[in-house]
Amino acid sequence: MNTVLGKRLLSVLGTAAALSVTSLGLSVAQAAELKVMFQGDPYEVTIITDVAKRFEAANPGTTVQLINTPHDAYNEKVGAAVSAGSLPDIMQLDAPFLANYVWSGFLQPIGGVIDKPLLDDMTASNISQGTYPIDKQLYAIGLTDSTVALYGSRKQLEALNIRIPKSVDDAWTKDEFETVLKTLAAQPGTKWPIDLFRSYGTKTEWITYAYEPMLVSMGCDVIDRTSWKATGTLDGAACVAAATEMQNWVKQGWVVPQSAGGNQFYAEGRPAALAWGGHWFYAEAKAQMGDDVVVMPLPKFGEKGASPNGTWIWAVTKTASDPAEAGKFLSFMLQDPAYREQYKEHAGFPGLKSFAAASPLYAPGGAMAVAFEQASKSAVPRPPHPAYPTITLAFQNAMNNIFDGADAQEELSKAAKKIDADIEDNDGYAPFGKVE
Amino acid sequence: MSAISETRTPARTAAIGWDVGAIVKFVAVTVIALVVISPLFLLVVASLKPDRFQILADMGSFRAFWVSNPSLDNYRNVATFSGALPFGRYLLNSLVILFCTVLGGIFINSMAAFVLAWGRLPGRAIILTAFIALYIVPQESIVLPLLTIVNKAGLSDTFAAQILPWMASPLYIFLIYQFFIQIPRDVYDAATVDGASPFRIYWSVFLPISGPVLATVAILLGIETWNQYLWPLMVTNTDNARPISVGIASFFGHDSVYWNSAMAASVMMMAPVLIFYLAFQRWFVSSFISSAVKG
Numbered sequence: 001m002n003t004v005l006g007k008r009l010l011s012v013l014g015t016a017a018a019l020s021v022t023s024l025g026l027s028v029a030q031a032a033e034l035k036v037m038f039q040g041d042p043y044e045v046t047i048i049t050d051v052a053k054r055f056e057a058a059n060p061g062t063t064v065q066l067i068n069t070p071h072d073a074y075n076e077k078v079g080a081a082v083s084a085g086s087l088p089d090i091m092q093l094d095a096p097f098l099a100n101y102v103w104s105g106f107l108q109p110i111g112g113v114i115d116k117p118l119l120d121d122m123t124a125s126n127i128s129q130g131t132y133p134i135d136k137q138l139y140a141i142g143l144t145d146s147t148v149a150l151y152g153s154r155k156q157l158e159a160l161n162i163r164i165p166k167s168v169d170d171a172w173t174k175d176e177f178e179t180v181l182k183t184l185a186a187q188p189g190t191k192w193p194i195d196l197f198r199s200y201g202t203k204t205e206w207i208t209y210a211y212e213p214m215l216v217s218m219g220c221d222v223i224d225r226t227s228w229k230a231t232g233t234l235d236g237a238a239c240v241a242a243a244t245e246m247q248n249w250v251k252q253g254w255v256v257p258q259s260a261g262g263n264q265f266y267a268e269g270r271p272a273a274l275a276w277g278g279h280w281f282y283a284e285a286k287a288q289m290g291d292d293v294v295v296m297p298l299p300k301f302g303e304k305g306a307s308p309n310g311t312w313i314w315a316v317t318k319t320a321s322d323p324a325e326a327g328k329f330l331s332f333m334l335q336d337p338a339y340r341e342q343y344k345e346h347a348g349f350p351g352l353k354s355f356a357a358a359s360p361l362y363a364p365g366g367a368m369a370v371a372f373e374q375a376s377k378s379a380v381p382r383p384p385h386p387a388y389p390t391i392t393l394a395f396q397n398a399m400n401n402i403f404d405g406a407d408a409q410e411e412l413s414k415a416a417k418k419i420d421a422d423i424e425d426n427d428g429y430a431p432f433g434k435v436e
Numbered sequence: 437m438s439a440i441s442e443t444r445t446p447a448r449t450a451a452i453g454w455d456v457g458a459i460v461k462f463v464a465v466t467v468i469a470l471v472v473i474s475p476l477f478l479l480v481v482a483s484l485k486p487d488r489f490q491i492l493a494d495m496g497s498f499r500a501f502w503v504s505n506p507s508l509d510n511y512r513n514v515a516t517f518s519g520a521l522p523f524g525r526y527l528l529n530s531l532v533i534l535f536c537t538v539l540g541g542i543f544i545n546s547m548a549a550f551v552l553a554w555g556r557l558p559g560r561a562i563i564l565t566a567f568i569a570l571y572i573v574p575q576e577s578i579v580l581p582l583l584t585i586v587n588k589a590g591l592s593d594t595f596a597a598q599i600l601p602w603m604a605s606p607l608y609i610f611l612i613y614q615f616f617i618q619i620p621r622d623v624y625d626a627a628t629v630d631g632a633s634p635f636r637i638y639w640s641v642f643l644p645i646s647g648p649v650l651a652t653v654a655i656l657l658g659i660e661t662w663n664q665y666l667w668p669l670m671v672t673n674t675d676n677a678r679p680i681s682v683g684i685a686s687f688f689g690h691d692s693v694y695w696n697s698a699m700a701a702s703v704m705m706m707a708p709v710l711i712f713y714l715a716f717q718r719w720f721v722s723s724f725i726s727s728a729v730k731g
Contacts, residue, residue, distance in 0.1 A: 035673075041689030042697060046520040067673040068520075070685030073666075080670045083580045084587050094690075263492045268499070280691035287489035312690055 035088035037067040089320040095129035095310030096382040103386035109137040113327025125379040126351035142313035145351035150296040151275040177299040184273040191271035195256040207396040216306035218242035230416035243408040309379035390422040483699035510700035526683035540603040549612035571606040597671040615649040
């Protein structure tokens with residue numbers, strides 16, 4: 001009996017070993033010439049898989065190996081690839097991390113390998129998200145970009161005689177915005193006047209992405225973009241006043257708390273009256289509220305308005321085996337009609353002028369037209385500096401603590417010191433801070 | 437009268453005490469069961485909702501626990517062997533990895549434990565101490581060197597890369613070693629007198645009487661393998677050998693979370709474990725108790 005069991009076990013182990021060897025053989029046979037690492041929503045995985053197949057069909061002899069990596073673990077995968085010396089030829093990256101990647105020597109300029117008409121078609125915001133501030137060269141490109149807008153219920157706002165801004169120039173002022181919040185707070189059925197999507201938490205880019213423009217609009221920034229020092233800027237009087245103002249909204253009970261989730265704007269009974277949400281939020285809100293959703297520009301808190309930009313864009317790595325071929329793939333992909341059509345169906349925020357013109361949602365008269373207008377008039381990229389991973393982490397923790405009631409001056413000073421310490425530890429990330 | 441009441445009072449108190457105790461226990465067990473079951477119930481209910489928008493709209497209210505028009509569409513969309521995210525393939529990959537790792541793990545760990553417990557090995561105590569010391573090294577700290585080895589060996593994006601590094605474990609070797617050293621020396625000597633080789637003694641004598649400890653190792657190694665995320669993420673690039681744990685993460689995009697698909701895929705990932713547990717729950721309990729006693 002035991003011998004029989006032993007023989008069975010051995011045969012199973014033999015099969016297992018054979019399976020492993022077979023899979024090893026398969027991976028060798030499928031070695032690709034052009035390796036493309038990317039992440040994305042499930043529909044994007046399909047879109048990119050499809051366009052890679054079309055590229056292979058149009059370019060016999062070239063094989064595209066797609067390395068689809070889950071969004072939440074993308075940076076870990078990049079880090080591992082760098083450590084193991086196995087960076088792909090083409091990689092997607094989150095725009096604010098571009099400076100860090102270029103400074104670290106992972107990427108190469110792409111201006112020379114991308115089709116000229118495509119470069120000319122990029123929006124100003126798209127160019128800014130892909131440009132390295134030191135050599136002013138383009139290192140990444142994308143079909144899409146992003147922004148944050150203010151969402152409300154047309155019926156509710158009209159019933160309360162609240163003015164609905166129709167363009168960026170027409171945006172609410174700070175006083176107007178706070179009056180609106182106060183008015184909405186007094187309405188029966190409204191639990192919170194606004195959802196700032198605190199539910200995204202500190203493990204995403206949300207706080208820096210969506211709240212930094214408030215600081216910019218209120219006359220400050222997370223870091224001085226010339227001297228690249230945070231002390232004196234992030235913990236300066238303007239930023240402290242801005243953060244205290246935002247903390248006050250929370251103290252008044254106007255902001256949806258982190259624990260309430262991200263669906264309060266359209267959940268049953270509409271507990272939140274307004275939403276400070278990304279362009280992707282429109283689809284969620286529209287699905288529940290239909291045409292009652294109204295999209296408005298972000299308020300102008302100071303003399304100028306500010307809005308976020310930046311999304312996942314495409315770059316060619318420094319170790320790419322054939323940069324020209326990599327550029328050819330990117331040019332093919334970003335101009336591919338089916339690729340664009342699929343992004344249009346999913347309300348991709350345009351980063352190319354021709355794509356904007358062909359996207360009814362963002363074209364003049366479209367429901368999100370004001371969001372696209374905002375991107376062209378007030379988009380402010382997150383600090384394009386190699387210390388960005390530290391900058392965003394420090395700022396996010398500080399703002400989260402401030403929202404939870406901590407002293408604004410103390411928290412921002414702590415964050416500024418952390419940022420400056422990282423920059424000093426890296427000898428200023430030269431040549432940053434040494435050039436005009 | 438007073439004598440009767442004196443004799444009845446304690447009995448009544450005992451009866452009331454038993455009832456109150458039973459009620460408290462029942463309530464406590466019910467609450468604990470609800471706490472444990474409700475997330476699983478929510479998971480299944482959400483996986484039957486028509487789309488992610490509905491799930492989001494219901495979240496935070498009791499409607500999250502109810503589905504008015506249940507649909508299997510999410511499962512149909514997810515359980516596929518082709519397309520950009522072939523979850524059927526991922527599930528199959530996970531099962532292959534699980535099967536090979538557990539089987540190979542039992543074999544290798546028990547052989548190592550046998551040699552350490554009964555083999556004529558110089559410096560056995562030092563080797564055993566070194567093994568135990570190795571257990572405190574966290575997996576995360578060896579991921580990068582291991583990744584380099586796997587890449588250099590040409591094993592990237594294969595099943596082998598996910599099976600071979602994790603079959604042997606200091607913990608499981610030590611666990612089985614502890615069991616083996618408690619087997620009386622007479623058993624080993626009797627088999628030797630009968631002319632059995634060390635491998636024959638291991639295979640035909642020791643393994644058949646080591647059911648409880650091998651079950652413990654199989655269960656622990658199985659759970660560990662099934663829940664692996666970081667390592668498969670690092671070594672898999674394509675769908676060829678990607679397990680379901682990494683596949684599910686693809687539903688958490690940079691803009692939105694596709695809760696409907698993620699929930700259906702999670703149920704698919706949970707189902708084999710649940711079925712396995714329900715089928716072998718007696719083994720689970722007895723093996724954990726026996727290893728706790730021996731440990």
